[in-house]
Amino acid sequence: MKLFLITSLLPVLASAVTLSIPANTKAGTTSQITWVSGSFDPPTWSLFLMNSSDPFGLKGILGENIDPSLGALDITLPSGLKATNGYILKAVYPDNVDRAAGWSPKFAVTN
Numbered sequence: 001m002k003l004f005l006i007t008s009l010l011p012v013l014a015s016a017v018t019l020s021i022p023a024n025t026k027a028g029t030t031s032q033i034t035w036v037s038g039s040f041d042p043p044t045w046s047l048f049l050m051n052s053s054d055p056f057g058l059k060g061i062l063g064e065n066i067d068p069s070l071g072a073l074d075i076t077l078p079s080g081l082k083a084t085n086g087y088i089l090k091a092v093y094p095d096n097v098d099r100a101a102g103w104s105p106k107f108a109v110t111n
């Protein structure tokens, strides 16, 4: 069962955008993120800040119509975010924000 899960997840991971966590994770500050594109990415994507344990927990829209070939972007974390370890960045299809193009690892925001 475990083996089946691993092999069925791998092609998905290999084709997704892999986002870094922000260089500075203090709420209200601007810092750079970078990413590695996947093989089946949309031509542009939007960047959401999400609650890592809530698929509908949108915490902020950090960018729209991002050109994947840039590879890096300055983002500003919203001020007033709760200081906790439970955020992820999610790249989404611009015409269907429920469809993820990729994720960052989970990270903590500080105040």
Ligand SMILES: *[C@@H]1O[C@H](CO)[C@@H](O)[C@H](O)[C@H]1NC(C)=O
Pocket (backbone or CB within 6 Å): 051, 052, 053, 054, 057, 082, 084, 086
């Ligand atoms: C994320 O969602 C969980 C479950 O709903 C909640 O307990 C937690 O406080 C939320 N975290 C943030 C940063 O909103």
